[in-house]
Amino acid sequence: MVEFPSPVLVVDDSGVQRQYMADLCRTLGASEVLQARGGAEALEILSTERDRLRLVIVDLEMPDVDGVQVMQESxxxxxxxPIIVASSRESSLLASIETMCANLGVNLICALAKPLTVMQLTTAVSRIQPKSIAKKSIAEPEGHSFEPREFSEALMHHQFCAHFQPKVTLDSGTLKGVEVLIRWQHPRRGLVMPGHFIPAMEGTPFIHYVTFEVLDLTLAQMKDWLARGLVITASINLSASSLARPGFIDTLLERIKTSKVPPSLIICEITETAIMTDLGVSLGALARLRLHGVGLSIDDFGTGFSSMQQLSQAPFTELKIDRAFVHGAHERTHLRVMLESTIEMARRLNLNVVAEGVETAADWTLLRALSCEMAQGYHIARPMPSDTFLEWAQQTDRAHLA
Structure with a gap:
């Protein structure tokens, strides 16, 4: 059972709503509930109780200082x-609040429609990650800069490793493929996630070298899987600079050919931003990959301004719907509409469609109802090292996904 954080601050100008929320928190185990009748009072409490508070539940519409201002002032x-927004306003506004907080760095857990239920609040609280756990999950502290020498040593000593996240069909849970995600087994800092070193590699030759390292790890693993009778696709990510680098595509295709892994089992994931960096060169690179049988996936579809244009210009075989349109779509009408239309469009274009960021059974159920083909996300499995993945792949019963 999830331990409810305490003390919790409930902020709402309606006495009835405020008391209902406070009682709900106590029912779920909060030993201390503070209440604020508006945003101004909330800011006073936040200032004086900043070291004690473990959760804030705040309304948006308040006459003095509104909920947006409270979050900005925080x-x-x-x-x-952690903050949970509880509001009776339209779902599109709640989605805008979530996006605002993500961009500003506000610790917003979620934005929910009133009246909250026990299940909604319990689920929301379960997403709160203690600082101690958060620090352990990513070995590398934010802001650490790596020296080029460390990248060279990592490549020389093969410190980079591959983790595999499954892609399964929604109708039966059948394993169809994996996305290959890089990790750095740093000799001093432990397992470092890609968000801490890939940005530093972008714009340098290291991004090309590490891409080939991932490709080699993937091909070696696929040869082993094929020998065991496991025939699935593997997706690797390509950067914009790699697409434009002279000789990069030649080397990539040669390595696939040498491995004897069928090119049709390799999928290259490219973001629309990468394509737009140098459109003519990028389209030429993508065309060559398709001519040699390699699959192409447009990653994070819907997050840019030119997604539709890219679909009409590039020879994609797969469309990956960004998690921003997937997670929570069962609660948000506007997200569901966009999700449904994207799935239908992909079907009409004969593209395989994968929904990313499937985190809950509710996400899974909605995607099945919308006849989405494949899903990927924590509800199915987290990224795993090869031995753990093989054990997972050999499980035939995936009824728990439904």
């Missing part, structure tokens, strides 16, 4: 307390 106060 940044100025350098508060890291």
């Amino acid at each position: 940044l100025q106060l350098k508060l890291e307390v």
